[in-house]
Amino acid sequence: MGEVADGVERAIRDHIASGEWQPGKRLPPERSLAQDLGAGRTTVRQVLGKLVADGTLRVTHGSGYYVADDYERLVEDRKLESWKIHGERTLYDNKWVRLGLAEVEPPDMEPFEHHVVHLQRVSIAAVIDDKNRVLMLWRYRFVPRRWGWELPGGIVDQGEDPKQTALREVEEETGWRPNSLDHVVTYEPMVGMVDSPHEIFVGRGATRVGDPTDVExxxxxxxxxxxxxxxxxxxxxxxxxxxxxxxxxxxxFGQ
Structure with missing residues (x-):
């Protein structure tokens, strides 16, 4: 890319190597980098693209460039190969659960069959009041055969927005209507064998609207x-x- 570009790259790498720019640090905007390093914005953009490609930086669209963490660079350096999935047949199926047997092939291994449990998508809500208390339910669960505290939540109906599910379930199960809910994370509770996306919502404030309507x-x-x-x-x-x-x-992280 030329001597100017090489100088820009050396300067950025020196900032990182010296510890001045720590992992996770956001780089200055392109305009500022161009002025500080005596280069055009096009040259700076090309260098930044090169550093993203080799894992030195990461880019978040709408936010900017960041110094990549060590674990991010490790993943970039190791070009890992995904498993091959040759198909899946259903062993059991109803409206609550589907049990499948998938044929999978990890890299450098022979194919084998692996059970997969498909459950429903669910939404769960943590509603916090102005006294920093969270709305919860004391319930008995027959599978573990014990009582415990849980947050309200339930299965996302076909075609339903997960946020609407969370709002509905809180009101039905507790009699309180959340003022608002924000999505914070989606995760899989047992990613090695179970397919059941969990949508987590957190909100502040609720209004009492009556007794719970979901008796079960x-x-x-x-x-x-x-x-x-x-x-x-x-x-x-x-x-x-x-x-x-x-x-x-x-x-x-609070709310």
């Missing part, structure tokens, strides 16, 4: 102080991965 799913409704979450966690009184993920997200 409702339990003892209570506002639990967030300061009690750690104690309940240690006691083993928090049930379900969705409850744990949502509450730990709130404690780590």
């Amino acid at each position: 799913e409702s339990g003892q409704v209570a506002w639990i102080p967030l300061t009690d979450v750690h104690r309940l966690l240690k006691k083993g009184d928090l049930m379900g991965s969705g409850t744990l993920v949502a509450l730990l997200h709130v404690l780590a």
Whole structure:
């Protein structure tokens, strides 16, 4: 790309190597880099593209360029190969669960069959009030044969927006209507064998609209102080991965 571009690249790499620009740091805007390094914006953009391609930087559209973390560079350096999926046949199927047997082939291995459990998409909501208490349910679950605290949530109906599911489930199960909910994360609770996307929502404030209407799913409704979450966690009184993920997200990042 020429001597000027080489100089821009050396300067950026020197900033990173010296520790001045730590992993995760956002780089100055292209215009500022061009002025500081005595290069045109087109040249700077080309160099940035090269550094993204080799894993030194990462780019977030609408935000800018960032110094890549060590683990990001590790992944970029190791060009990993995905498993091949040759097909899947259904062993059992109803409206709640589908059990499949997939034929998969990891890199450099012989194909083999692997069971896959397909469950429904679910939405779970952590609603926080102005006293920093979270809306929860004390429920009995027959599978583990125990009582515990859970956040309200349920299955996303066909064609339904997961946020609407979360709003609906909170009201049906607790009698409280959230003022608002924001999506914070989607995750898989048992990614090696189970397909069941969990949508986590967090919101502030709710209005009491009546008694719970979902009798089967409702339990003892209570506002639990967030300061009690750690104690309940240690006691083993928090049930379900969705409850744990949502509450730990709130404690780590707030709302």
